[in-house]
Amino acid sequence: MSTNRTGPFWDVINGFAPPAPAAALLGWTLRAIDPEAGTIEVGFSVDERFTNPVGHVQGGFLAAMLDDTLGPALVATLGPDQWAPTASLHVQFLAPAQPGQFVGHGRIVRKGNTIAFLAGELFTPSGTIVATANATTTIRSARAR
Numbered sequence: 001m002s003t004n005r006t007g008p009f010w011d012v013i014n015g016f017a018p019p020a021p022a023a024a025l026l027g028w029t030l031r032a033i034d035p036e037a038g039t040i041e042v043g044f045s046v047d048e049r050f051t052n053p054v055g056h057v058q059g060g061f062l063a064a065m066l067d068d069t070l071g072p073a074l075v076a077t078l079g080p081d082q083w084a085p086t087a088s089l090h091v092q093f094l095a096p097a098q099p100g101q102f103v104g105h106g107r108i109v110r111k112g113n114t115i116a117f118l119a120g121e122l123f124t125p126s127g128t129i130v131a132t133a134n135a136t137t138t139i140r141s142a143r144a145r
Contacts, residue, residue: 005035007080009072023068026061031103033076038108040073044122047099057097059131062122066091066133069104070118074111074137081142084116088136097122097130114139 011017013030027045034040044065052058067089074084106120118135 005076007075007078007082009075009078010080022064026065026068028068030072033072035076038073038077038111040069040076040104040106042069042072042104042106044068044102044104045100046102051099055098057099057130059091059093062093062097062131063089063091063133065102065104066106066120066122066131067135069106069122070120070133070135071137073106073120074108074116074118074139077108077111078139079141082139084137084139086135087138089133090135091131091133093131095128095130097124101125102130109134112139 008017012019019028029043031043032041046057046061050057050061067086071084071086078084103123103125104120106118109117109119116137116139118137120133121129122131123129
């Protein structure tokens, strides 16, 4: 997916920079994005290294996948000198998750000048929803580190 947008997120998408180590660990791939609508669909691929003692994907990894779904939905809309750290992430775990493929759907609920509210879901390929999340982020620029 090539675009004329600029910034660190788009550098990764356009192949000019490697993905963040956490995204690479989670097997993050972009499936679809619509910055004008504030929506994103991403894929994840996790194996047995991500499981808890009963063989399910540990909840912290599901939360990380949701964070790495919601954040990019917003970051794709920001200027090249902006970023948006997560201030709050609330996750609801709905079903046990087995290692394998996951699909994350994320969207901007509301975006202001310095704060944004995000929401999303994490699904198995068969459509089972395993977790949902809501997040609040702060929008920052290079001059306001």
